[in-house]
Amino acid sequence: MSTATAHDDHHHGAPKGLMRWVTTTNHKDIGTLYLLFAFTMLLVGGAFAMVIRAELFQPGLQIVDPHFFNSMTTMHGLIMVFGAIMPGMVGLANWQIPMMIGAPDMALPRMNNWSFWILPFAGTMLLSTFFMEGGAPAFGWTFYAPLSTTFAPDSTDFFIFAVHMLGFSSIMGAINIIATVLNMRAPGMTLMKMPLFVWTWFITAFLLIAVMPVLAGAVTMMLTDRNFGTSFFNAAGGGDPVLFQHVFWFFGHPEVYIMILPAFGVISEIIPTFARKKLFGYSSMVYATASIAFLSFIVYAHHMFTTGMPVAGELYFMYATVLIAVPTAVKVFNWTATMWRGSMTFETPMLWAIAFVFLFTIGGFTGLMMGVAPSDMQYHDTYFIVAHFHYVLVTGALFAIIAAAYYWLPKWTGHMVDERLGKIHFWWSVISVNVLFFPQHFIGLAGMPRRIPDYSLQFADWNMVSSIGGFAFGLAQVFFIYVLVKTIRGGEKATGQVWEGAHGLEWTVPSPAPYHTFETAPVIR
Amino acid sequence: MAEQGNRQQSTRMVVTIVLLVLLALGFFAASFFVLT
Numbered sequence: 001m002s003t004a005t006a007h008d009d010h011h012h013g014a015p016k017g018l019m020r021w022v023t024t025t026n027h028k029d030i031g032t033l034y035l036l037f038a039f040t041m042l043l044v045g046g047a048f049a050m051v052i053r054a055e056l057f058q059p060g061l062q063i064v065d066p067h068f069f070n071s072m073t074t075m076h077g078l079i080m081v082f083g084a085i086m087p088g089m090v091g092l093a094n095w096q097i098p099m100m101i102g103a104p105d106m107a108l109p110r111m112n113n114w115s116f117w118i119l120p121f122a123g124t125m126l127l128s129t130f131f132m133e134g135g136a137p138a139f140g141w142t143f144y145a146p147l148s149t150t151f152a153p154d155s156t157d158f159f160i161f162a163v164h165m166l167g168f169s170s171i172m173g174a175i176n177i178i179a180t181v182l183n184m185r186a187p188g189m190t191l192m193k194m195p196l197f198v199w200t201w202f203i204t205a206f207l208l209i210a211v212m213p214v215l216a217g218a219v220t221m222m223l224t225d226r227n228f229g230t231s232f233f234n235a236a237g238g239g240d241p242v243l244f245q246h247v248f249w250f251f252g253h254p255e256v257y258i259m260i261l262p263a264f265g266v267i268s269e270i271i272p273t274f275a276r277k278k279l280f281g282y283s284s285m286v287y288a289t290a291s292i293a294f295l296s297f298i299v300y301a302h303h304m305f306t307t308g309m310p311v312a313g314e315l316y317f318m319y320a321t322v323l324i325a326v327p328t329a330v331k332v333f334n335w336t337a338t339m340w341r342g343s344m345t346f347e348t349p350m351l352w353a354i355a356f357v358f359l360f361t362i363g364g365f366t367g368l369m370m371g372v373a374p375s376d377m378q379y380h381d382t383y384f385i386v387a388h389f390h391y392v393l394v395t396g397a398l399f400a401i402i403a404a405a406y407y408w409l410p411k412w413t414g415h416m417v418d419e420r421l422g423k424i425h426f427w428w429s430v431i432s433v434n435v436l437f438f439p440q441h442f443i444g445l446a447g448m449p450r451r452i453p454d455y456s457l458q459f460a461d462w463n464m465v466s467s468i469g470g471f472a473f474g475l476a477q478v479f480f481i482y483v484l485v486k487t488i489r490g491g492e493k494a495t496g497q498v499w500e501g502a503h504g505l506e507w508t509v510p511s512p513a514p515y516h517t518f519e520t521a522p523v524i525r
Numbered sequence: 526m527a528e529q530g531n532r533q534q535s536t537r538m539v540v541t542i543v544l545l546v547l548l549a550l551g552f553f554a555a556s557f558f559v560l561t
């Protein structure tokens with residue numbers, strides 16, 4: 001691993017040994033740590049998903065008991081959201097943002113180290129709940145009260161502390177990104193010249209600062225309800241369990257955009273490179289990103305259509321939700337228009353990016369279906385929802401992270417990825433992921449509820465298909481480990497430019513990127 | 526950083542960070558105030 005980023009340069013190279021990673025303040029090292037952590041958590045969360053799919057392979061209870069099944073769905077969601085996707089995106093931000101804006105490092109390098117090193121402890125604390133009396137939390141990743149307060153296992157307090165720590169890490173990371181973008185840009189790098197990846201992360205960081213404290217508020221209220229006799233969410237004490245959902249989804253909906261906006265940024269970098277054209281509609285991309293971020297705050301109660309809110313509330317949240325389709329469509333249109341009449345080639349990163357555009361759009365469209373209040377009454381809490389958000393988060397956010405890895409690995413490691421292996425990984429994943437999630441639309445529309453270990457016989461066939469797709473997709477990611485290790489250890493030497501159509505400051509430095517870049521700021525004209 | 530930095534820039538940095546921390550604290554506090 002250390003060979004991936006340890007390079008000599010005229011100043012000094014990376015320190016040697018374990019302490020390099022513990023004490024590092026280098027944005028590239030910290031980016032690597034984030035990415036390794038995210039990938040590890042992806043495998044852990046993926047293993048939980050395999051347990052879920054194995055249990056659902058056939059109707060009836062076969063492998064695990066229902067409480068453990070609920071723990072699996074809960075921990076799968078929490079680990080994937082907070083452990084895999086978010087740190088994965090932060091890892092990309094750490095590696096790329098300073099290089100893309102011509103800065104020598106992040107603005108607050110020591111805090112950057114702290115932001116990362118909180119994560120393994122929080123993740124371990126979360127996972128340790130499996131070994132506690134009463135088992136791990138089993139109330140779903142949304143931890144609705146009173147299931148997470150009055151009726152939850154004792155280990156929930158450890159879950160609460162883990163969420164506090166994860167949130168603290170995210171807030172520090174977001175402050176760091178905003179401070180870096182606002183203060184560390186190279187001369188001439190005006191805001192409207194910044195690469196789209198930087199823009200999307202800049203906007204995402206504001207979302208993080210606004211909503212992670214609200215999540216902290218929600219779990220703090222849970223903590224005091226559980227241990228100090230308060231009744232925020234306890235109807236018997238004058239509180240209101242539905243209030244929890246309001247507070248949670250004020251965080252939860254923007255959280256979705258926290259995971260997907262940086263993905264939009266990645267795709268907006270990759271498509272122009274392999275279409276050999278400038279990104280179509282740069283400024284409209286920036287404004288669309290900002291619009292999506294703003295709208296994400298005022299639509300959250302579409303997650304709560306079935307709680308019995310007034311019709312006027314349902315109408316407002318329905319219209320506001322559907323409005324998000326407009327800036328999102330601007331983006332999909334711009335990516336398509338960028339490809340239009342471009343000199344396209346289909347290297348591995350481009351394949352993942354194009355798959356993103358198609359499959360994320362499927363997730364977007366099913367989102368529209370659920371945004372319509374009367375039809376959501378049908379879909380609510382069914383497998384249709386599960387299919388929807390996995391199209392958004394797996395073929396959306398995760399595919400973008402994988403695309404980014406294939407795109408920037410030559411810059412990080414100095415080695416080109418074996419195209420043949422990359423393409424095998426791509427086709428294996430893209431076929432299996434659709435076998436996995438597409439049938440879940442059918443069983444959801446047919447009425448199968450989510451978060452259940454057993455189901456009626458009529459859902460059996462498609463569940464079996466879905467599980468087969470799940471195992472294949474899981475295996476494809478194990479294959480990805482092989483591709484990654486092979487690329488880190490060797491392969492065709494990468495040039496500084498790497499991709500023929502690549503533009504931007506990160507491609508002006510050698511590959512692998514030196515330990516310190518842009519100590520003297522480049523001038524952008 | 527050292528080469529690039531000057532007093533004006535570090536003041537701007539501190540102001541940025543203080544404002545962002547206040548924003549985060551504000552949202553934390555607000556999550557409780559929605560209750561009343």
